[in-house]
Amino acid sequence: MRRLSSLAWRSLAARKMRSFLTMVGIALGVAVLFASLSAGATMDAAVDRAAADELGRSDLRVQALEEQGLNPATVDVISRVPGVSVAAPALDRETYLSVGAGQTASMQLPPPVTVLGIDPVRETQLHDMPLSAGRALGAGDLRSAIVTQTLAEQEHLGVGDSVSLDGAAAVGPQAYDVVGIVMGNGPLPEADGRLVFLTLPSAQTLFGTDSVTRVDLGAVPGTSVEELIGQLEASIKSQPYLLSRTEDLAASLRSEMADFRSALLLVAAVVLFAGAFLIFNTLSMTVAELTREVGLLRAAGTTRSQVMGLVMLQALALGVAGSVAGVVAGIGLAVAALSWVGSSGPVSLAGPSLSSGSIVMALLIGTVLTLAASLEPAWRAGRIPPVEALRRGPAGLAAGAARLRWLVIVFVVLALAALAIWPSGVGEGSGAGSLGTGASSGMWGPLAVYGLLLVSVLLVPRLIGPLGRVAGFPLRIFRNEERLARSSLSRDRSRTALTAGALVVGVAMVVALGTAAEDVRKIGSSWLTETIPGSELLTSIRPVSTTDQVVADLAGTPGVKSVSPIGLFGTPYVFVSQTDGRTVKSVVRQEAAAVVGSDYLNDGRLNFVQGARATALAALDAGGSVIVPRSLADTAGIHVGDTMEFATGTAVTQLTVAGIVAHSIPAESQEAILVGWSDATADFGATGADFFAIRYDAGQEATARPNLDATAVSYALEPNQLERVSGTVGDALDRIFKLLDALALIAVLIAGLGMVNTFSMSVLERVREIGVLRATGMTSRQVWSMVVIEAAVLGIVGAFIGAAVGLVVGAVLVAWSSQGFGLAFDPPWLSIALAVCFGVIISIAASIYPAGLASRLSIVKALQHE
């Protein structure tokens, strides 16, 4: 076998260009896979780091569910729960650095800072706070602060400087001495590095409260977290709370990235699929070319398995070399992709994770996929009978059945690979302790899309003939060349279908992603328009009382029709489910929005799918009622007239469902239930509005807005036009979709490499025919045109089928994600046209080299060619 194996190496070396292109194709596929895995690993690492930073060495966190936080009595109960060794309370609130003397307020609010009030002694028992300068806070430091390195750099602060923070209205700005600087961004990812540490009493004084937002707990050695949870549940009765462990926090953060990660893996699978086409085509050609040699070997006594081994050995060499090159290229791709995306939610994605697991997995999948793609050609080589091989010229390529067999093998291998590498937590709902109402499609969505692409490729052989005639129509000015080119395409429909198949898959993916991106952008815009009662939002970093003077001032601005306060807060919803015939009640976090029902009465916003609009909105303002989004109603089986229970402290709050709306205000991770302000403040502890929706008198917006915005900024409210809010969301999504598009374009590039091989093989098979054509009077230019036209026809057919399939896949994605907005299917035709052009151009470019070969053939040698 060793001597036989030298034949494999020689075969690869004899076809340097083809071997190189195939290797490049595998490398590109593996590069995208590695970049995808690396991005996933980076996200995991970033999430774990963020969760660990936030929870430190705590075993458990007790988080206030209500806006007003956990009161001293509850904190006291928590700290005395058996099994708790350390209880570190903290208060975090957003505020602004005060405008110093001599500075003037501008129309633009500065980025806020987060103040974290801590118990210096207990906090350091559970959290590391490595200092880059100065000292730590002491228990008695009431006028001292520590800032993060990031904030220090942004605001030019150093140890010994003074930092002034805006406090509650009654307290006003307060100055603190910076005594230390914490390295990096600090432990709160959502603070984006702008964090100021104060002692807890200082922070409570600053914000005029005696509550805390969380208590981190360290368990007594020997006490399990489950035991601690049991003790806490038995002890805390007066206030709603949320318990979370490091893994819960990580799972919650991961769920925010689920769709991005699954899309990345889908694109990687599609690119690998295109790579598999290339491998199959290349090895099929090699087998066809080596038919006579294989026949000789078989006649000389070589067994079928040895012949198979020869082909597989070539595949192995290509697979290993391509995969190694792919991992190297993938590192660069991962760096580029992650720096392009920048961050995912609160988690920064700086620098790819080069875990050995990702490297091994990419190498393994690249090599195994190459071997899987080579199985069919290898099997076919082993079946070549000695006599047939010696009698006939180059063997035909795969028949329809062989192609189907091969496609199924590759599909199964890739599906298994996807199962193996599918990250845990992706697509399993939208976070711990809440009802999953997000749009996470899990892995079945991508698999279904993948299956759809497979089916479309199987249909290509049936479409290539008729579509080829249509595609060739504009090229009929080259009558003879067009006719011969089209005939050549139908010479081996199997090979043509495989070649076009890779292009179909690539273009389909690009078109589908483009369509989905357009749709998502529209959904974002429609959602806000449907649920926000106004054309402008004034946002606040901390709740503003609805009775505050600011509301009157805003409403009094000429041209302003209404000011609608909206407050967001968490509620402890008692979710009732049936398990094993038993009724189980569990408390889950349900986000809620306090709204003024009458503000929605006349403008048609909020689309009621159950319940009478006027009655429901009036009931909301009257109190005791709730309006529920359809997503929650469907999940929890809620109907109009039902009662929803909330575990608000010692008593249970009951609200009657007055209506069900198609969409509600989007909160942090789910759609909010809508409650009246009276219930929000009385039962759920809401202290004020987080934003105000502004509606202007007809035709007054342009003149009224500057005055309103000035008033808003003077009250530390940030004005945002509704279109700009949805535009910002759309821009962030655009970056992700553009990345996915760029990766999908790699599939088209790989298809191009496959085409170079296919057209080269096509020329090689027709050497003598080309010789005859040249001997009969065909010019070298006509021969060149013939090959290029063949590519153009194939490119047009492949790109158009790809675009059609992409539109179908896009429509499916749109249907899944349209969230019932009833958006018209409106594909981005310009992008689709560009994708089609790109496919055709790649196809034509791929034919330039083979066309040159064909046109330069020596007639004499061509006629002697066997």
Next chain:
Amino acid sequence: MASPSSERPSDYTCDVATQPPISSSSFGRSVGQTRADGAILEARNLTKRYRLGNRDVEALRGVSLRVRRGEFVALMGPSGSGKSTLLQLLGGLDRPTDGEVVLDGEVISHLSDAQATRLRREKTGFVFQFFNLIPLLDVYENVALPFTIAGVDPRHGEAAARIHGVLELVDLLGRERNRPDQLSAGEQQRVALARALVGRPAILLADEPTGNLDYATGGEILDELWRSCDKLGQTIVLVTHDARAAAHADRVLVVGDGRIRDEIELGRRENRDARPLIDRLSQLGL
């Protein structure tokens, strides 16, 4: 055994060789259209050297010959003697290292690629050992190829009439829509012959046209060639290593070691008996 061609009722009713080609133009340096001896093809001191690995191989060493209009000449010799190389130079498929080829009064041995292409399209016809049909085209389309390449619609007018004529000549009327893989080897070679004749070339060059056929079928093709020469005046240069095939020619040039070793004048003979040629070759020790 009766020759199948003798059974045909109205052979060669179409005068394919006396009409002009589809188009005619001057390719190279004119040396006078008519020669006193009626030569349509002349080779002058042709030399052809190849580079094979790191050594030069001289395939032809100063070959000169003349072929008269309407003559059937066979180039005969063993493998590697240089006869196919000579045919390629005569047909403008390749260029000589030295010497020149004059076809129909014009020097064709140093033409540009475009000029050589037009020459092949308008003045020469080729028949090869391996038929060399385009498998994707049917019989009609294969025969029509010279017209199609020249941009002439082969379905109408004179082109259609000529295709019909040559198909009748090679007895393939009714098989126009068959693809090559639906034809026997002999039928495929007849298609190749029809394709070579349809353009009414000044000269038809045949390289071992029976090399891939059985004895009887090969005989049919040779008879077709002889008849196209005898009845229609088609000038033919045939390359073969088979004395039986060469016996169809008027004159046999024996090629060996890159030179014309001997010339055997057989004359136009109805019976194409190979015995006189074999005897002569024996005398020469070949």
